[in-house]
Amino acid sequence: MEILHVSAECYPVAKVGGLADVVGSLPKYQQKAGAIAKVVMPMHRTKFLYNNEWDVVHKGNFKAGSRNIEFTIIKEKKNILGFDLYCVDIFGLLDREKVYGYDDDAERFLLFQIAVLEWVNHWNHKPDVFHVHDHHTGLIPFMLKQCYVYKNISSIKSILTIHNAQYQGWMDWKTAGLMPAWDTWNWGLLDWNNIVNSLACAIKCADGVTTVSTGYLNELTVDANGLESLISSEISKCRGILNGIDLKVWNPVQDTFIMDNYSIKDVKSGKHLNKKKLCDDFNLDISKPLIIFIGRLVTDKGADLLPSAITGFLNIPNASVNFLILGSGDKKIETSIINMQNKWVGYYHSQIEYNEKLSHQMYAGADFLIMPSRVEPCGLNQMYAMRYGTIPIVRKTGGLNDTVKDFGEKDGYGITFINASNADIIHAINRALVLYENKSKLHELRSKIMKLDFSWENSVKEYFKLYEK
Ligand code: ADP
Numbered sequence: 045m046e047i048l049h050v051s052a053e054c055y056p057v058a059k060v061g062g063l064a065d066v067v068g069s070l071p072k073y074q075q076k077a078g079a080i081a082k083v084v085m086p087m088h089r090t091k092f093l094y095n096n097e098w099d100v101v102h103k104g105n106f107k108a109g110s111r112n113i114e115f116t117i118i119k120e121k122k123n124i125l126g127f128d129l130y131c132v133d134i135f136g137l138l139d140r141e142k143v144y145g146y147d148d149d150a151e152r153f154l155l156f157q158i159a160v161l162e163w164v165n166h167w168n169h170k171p172d173v174f175h176v177h178d179h180h181t182g183l184i185p186f187m188l189k190q191c192y193v194y195k196n197i198s199s200i201k202s203i204l205t206i207h208n209a210q211y212q213g214w215m216d217w218k219t220a221g222l223m224p225a226w227d228t229w230n231w232g233l234l235d236w237n238n239i240v241n242s243l244a245c246a247i248k249c250a251d252g253v254t255t256v257s258t259g260y261l262n263e264l265t266v267d268a269n270g271l272e273s274l275i276s277s278e279i280s281k282c283r284g285i286l287n288g289i290d291l292k293v294w295n296p297v298q299d300t301f302i303m304d305n306y307s308i309k310d311v312k313s314g315k316h317l318n319k320k321k322l323c324d325d326f327n328l329d330i331s332k333p334l335i336i337f338i339g340r341l342v343t344d345k346g347a348d349l350l351p352s353a354i355t356g357f358l359n360i361p362n363a364s365v366n367f368l369i370l371g372s373g374d375k376k377i378e379t380s381i382i383n384m385q386n387k388w389v390g391y392y393h394s395q396i397e398y399n400e401k402l403s404h405q406m407y408a409g410a411d412f413l414i415m416p417s418r419v420e421p422c423g424l425n426q427m428y429a430m431r432y433g434t435i436p437i438v439r440k441t442g443g444l445n446d447t448v449k450d451f452g453e454k455d456g457y458g459i460t461f462i463n464a465s466n467a468d469i470i471h472a473i474n475r476a477l478v479l480y481e482n483k484s485k486l487h488e489l490r491s492k493i494m495k496l497d498f499s500w501e502n503s504v505k506e507y508f509k510l511y512e513k
């Protein structure tokens with residue numbers, strides 16, 4: 045079985061969020077399980093590109109409207125990720141520093157997808173499956189089946205994984221006109237509400253569709269940013285497969301980013317030393333419980349709810365808790381999070397940036413991680429936190445609901461709440477503060493969450509079953 049993953053992100057090559065973590069680890073575990081898994085992505089201008097050696101494996105060109113587009117496929121020489129990694133370069137279009145956020149993103153990702161299909165069309169062997177991830181690669185299942193020029197590879201199956209249905213790759217018909225010729229009677233496959241919608245098109249055209257948790261699939265039938273009726277009508281080919289985590293990258297025993305390595309056996313002292321480093325670095329009080337937030341500062345993650353909830357706690361004289369926030373995103377939310385900085389020196393700190401190393405240090409050094417997400421397709425942070433013995437405080441939604449069981453329930457281990465509201469967040473944090481004082485219970489829960497199995501093995505089996513079907 046040979047699988048070609050097509051994605052905009054892949055850790056450690058280029059990462060914006062969880063998509064990169066999944067595409068950087070799932071193929072590795074698929075290889076371990078006996079398949080051939082490869083990744084192809086745009087050649088973003090990141091450190092990884094310059095720090096590694098590459099072979100040029102293919103050069104090609106295609107017509108996009110009246111333009112002739114030349115592209116190059118390069119392959120990382122040493123297989124350092126544990127699978128074959130290919131990058132597509134289209135001069136001036138894909139070789140940029142950021143993964144997303146350019147005005148011509150729709151065109152960039154469309155031409156990337158055409159280049160991938162052109163390359164595979166000229167390859168001397170074919171993958172069995174195209175596994176495409178999110179809307180940036182969502183036109184591949186359509187083009188594969190509908191564009192005359194890809195007739196020879198149209199029998200290759202395609203699987204779409206939805207990591208986040210909020211973003212759908214909307215595109216005007218003029219941009220979509222850059223695709224190679226296809227039977228225009230089938231225009232309806234591209235259309236959703238009078239606009240080209242890459243994600244909707246992928247849901248219609250892929251042979252199978254997965255979401256990154258079962259809970260999220262159920263939620264999408266009710267609310268999918270306008271696609272709920274489509275998901276419901278295509279439900280027979282959809283299934284939820286929970287993400288796993290890379291147990292090598294996220295491992296307190298061998299993590300080179302953290303201050304002190306530790307395992308379940310010495311979790312108490314290990315976490316203490318890591319917490320001390322964080323508290324020293326950010327002027328926080330080590331004797332108090334430390335609650336962290338890591339993530340994109342957007343309303344989907346509930347980041348807008350943090351300032352008022354945190355204010356509620358820190359307004360009390362001699363606050364009995366510290367907060368540390370790492371993230372970036374919506375400018376308005378960033379400002380409200382930065383504005384609290386001067387008010388509570390010694391109890392509160394925010395780092396408005398993307399910082400992979402610091403994120404590891406925070407998972408290791410914190411007591412609790414809060415995720416008040418309004419939408420959470422799977423959520424990886426809570427799984428990373430638990431691997432490092434940090435107790436998750438999460439809203440019961442999507443993948444958070446599938447992975448965190450409240451410690452008040454039988455066999456539970458985390459803290460959950462129902463509404464994305466100030467009252468619910470404050471209540472949940474209060475429960476955390478009470479738990480923090482009960483040292484034996486705290487230790488019991490830490491040990492429990494560090495033993496939980498969030499490995500890829502089970503999910504890899506689920507993917508194989510789907511590919512084989
Ligand atoms: P998303 O919806 O953003 O993909 P996930 O929970 O699936 O959310 O994955 C988030 C990933 O991005 C995790 O690996 C998390 O540690 C990382 N991350 C998010 N924001 C930051 C940041 N500011 N600095 C470092 N890592 C971050």
